[in-house]
């Protein structure tokens with residue numbers, strides 16, 4: 001038998017319910033069947049508003065260095081934003097995505113028997129993760145008429161090409177999985193929908209659109225049906241006809257907005273995972289935030305984190321392990337016996353986790 | 361009896377179904393009861409992609425001049441965007457908003473008995489209409505790694521203050537109307553929700569947020585409950601709990617996206633009106649686009665335009681006339697006998713219009 005592969009995983013709970021769900025992510029990794037021949041080691045890392053208040057930095061160098069030098073992947077919980085502007089504070093997850101060049105933010109949104117309250121949805125939002133307005137280059141001028149602030153929205157051919165190629169790869173990969181499980185939308189071909197606002201932003205979003213078209217015109221993507229949708233119409237269509245979509249590729253900010261919209265359609269943000277993916281590295285991150293309203297009550301839904309663990313494993317090449325987690329989570333949702341309050345149930349984080357673990 | 365007030369209205373059908381719905385808008389103005397003591401004169405004006413192809417300009421100077429010099433208000437249909445980039449073409453409605461300083465884009469979204477398929481929604485999106493990424497200041501550089509394009513997102517204190525004050529005025533006005541008709545959301549106080557992404561854009565969206573807070577802290581708005589919501593969460597909440605919202609104020613692009621999202625919740629974009637409002641001038645504009653798929657079939661839903669006519673009248677100080685139109689439209693939707701195909705019916709544009717006119 002081959003030596004087990006050992007993956008070292010950074011654990012960055014952050015603030016709020018991040019601290020309640022990341023331990024669940026660790027537990028599921030530790031509970032994977034030994035037949036998978038996978039071992040894990042963990043390192044606890046700091047980031048977030050609390051860290052900022054203690055140390056003056058929301059993302060200590062040590063966290064970034066350890067991830068770069070020691071880790072194969074990581075799990076990130078959530079960070080809380082201060083309710084008013086605080087000098088020197090800026091979002092650590094946005095910084096982390098850039099510092100580790102995690103250029104793709106992958107957000108699958110999918111109904112299961114237990115979570116669906118209507119049409120079956122099975123789509124993935126593939127969000128560019130390093131540029132757009134997230135370059136955070138801003139300045140403010142005083143004028144006789146008051147302050148005027150400007151921010152740069154930057155779109156590069158390189159990042160647009162890269163994210164569109166990943167979107168294409170994901171569309172093909174999904175298609176393979178689907179040959180056994182029929183797709184919700186009933187498309188026989190994989191589809192990628194390019195989202196932009198090039199009717200207003202002809203240069204920036206125009207570049208994104210053209211580059212995405214070019215990337216997806218590659219021979220290897222010839223089986224993919226490529227469509228496009230202006231971002232405002234995309235939100236409209238997403239609400240009206242979510243079952244139509246397969247892979248949606250978008251610049252950073254539209255991807256941010258669309259993934260929250262899609263999450264609303266499957267019942268709870270507490271179900272929706274994401275992975276921040278770069279070359280050879282991935283950070284799993286639940287899409288929900290720090291949720292101060294339920295912090296400390298032990299009722300946070302761990303499903304988004306468990307699915308984020310699976311997504312991280314997929315991008316680290318461990319699809320078998322990922323499949324086990326997805327199946328266990330789907331089992332929990334389909335049976336609908338242990339559901340957290342956001343899903344209309346009354347199970348605690350631990351009860352949901354235990355129910356998933358016993359299905360592994 | 362006082363002399364009738366005469367309003368001169370510019371008619372700008374534009375492209376596609378704009379040409380089918382703007383005539384309906386004219387008809388309803390001509391059909392208003394004479395007891396209102398209002399007269400209308402009309403002037404036909406060019407704009408759009410078709411105009412661009414004929415004349416080289418999507419928004420001829422003559423259109424802008426006539427609106428400025430002769431008109432009290434206008435109705436704008438829709439324009440089609442070329443499917444690939446066309447040198448020299450740029451959206452005439454975006455230009456018109458800026459040239460006439462129509463700084464507020466007001467988009468009420470509301471269910472009626474006929475249009476609701478769930479919770480009663482009654483909200484207004486008040487969208488800043490002159491700046492943000494819509495300043496369209498873009499540039500593209502060639503770099504060794506390919507093209508890099510940048511756009512400016514500009515947020516000014518002045519425009520943010522102005523739009524937030526209008527949002528406050530609208531919230532108060534709605535509250536007055538509601539003292540007779542209870543509000544969907546059941547709030548006893550008017551509410552304004554400020555939407556932004558200041559957790560990433562601390563200067564630009566930070567300025568919008570702070571300025572909106574300051575504007576809405578004015579004494580005259582003391583009865584208003586002011587809340588805020590990050591734009592991605594706003595889309596999530598809008599889908600999950602639309603009945604909660606009253607007035608939503610947002611920078612230009614978020615307002616664009618949110619209003620399409622809200623439109624999806626009431627069944628059809630074909631129902632949703634807007635008004636582009638400046639000091640003493642208003643352009644009514646249906647939120648749907650040029651809809652090339654149904655162009656020329658005579659089945660475009662005229663409701664969004666009829667409501668836009670009413671909204672224009674409201675902002676020209678003719679609330680009585682506006683109320684008549686709203687009531688006639690609600691009557692048509694509640695009875696649900698003459699509905700266009702987007703609403704699941706099979707009535708033509710003319711049949712829907714005639715049904716509304718007979719209820720005036």
Ligand SMILES: CC(C)[C@H](C(=O)O)[C@@H](O)C(=O)O
Nearest residue numbers: 091093094256287559560592
């Ligand atoms: C917290 C915030 C900076 C972040 C983002 O905008 O990317 C969040 O909304 C997300 O989607 O991960």
Ligand SMILES: CC(C)[C@H](C(=O)O)[C@@H](O)C(=O)O
Nearest residue numbers: 199200232451453454616647
């Ligand atoms: C056509 C387009 C330029 C326009 C906009 O983005 O403002 C439209 O989407 C709207 O909402 O009126």
